Amino acid sequence: MTKSELIEELSKKQPHLPPKDVELAVNCMLEQINQSLSSGERIEIRGFGSFSLHYRPSRMGRNPKTGGAVALAPKFVPHFKPGRELKERVDASKDSYKITC
């Protein structure tokens, strides 16, 4: 499922809202997640999961082309931890559905 398919599905379930508004709402929520994470704030959605940042200390990397050593600065990376309900639902149906894109 892609973002546009997600918006389409939501529009079907919210027929009183113009599809443009549904798209706006989806973008607004995604922007809120991006915004919170980039300011270091956790997001917790009961039953779905939580987004947080994980720290990666500085390390020596390599330029794959030249093989030369490069110092990489410490950084934060986004992390998602699935909530219990999501975990259970996904696992419970593993024998009924193949993984698709």
Place this chain on the structure above:
Amino acid sequence: MAITKADFAEGLFDEMGLNKREAKEIVELFFEEIKSSLEVGEQVKISGFGKFELKDKSSRPGRNPKTGEEIPISARRVVTFRSGMKLKARVEAYAGTK
């Protein structure tokens, strides 16, 4: 304080003027739609954000870390999230301590 569904609803109210009930409903539906898709084995790719992927893990031996007792870990399907370039770049710029 972590951001919750209530904050998302408030954001929709502020940004779009959706009333509280509408906003709550669409926040709820948004996360439910992603869960339903993953539940039927369909991975979810959201451009500018990231991809919720599914992985089938085979069973493996595990241990109770407290007692050291060996217990098998059953085969399972798990959800992983891979953030997109855009989100990665924005988060990398965060210089805080946690």
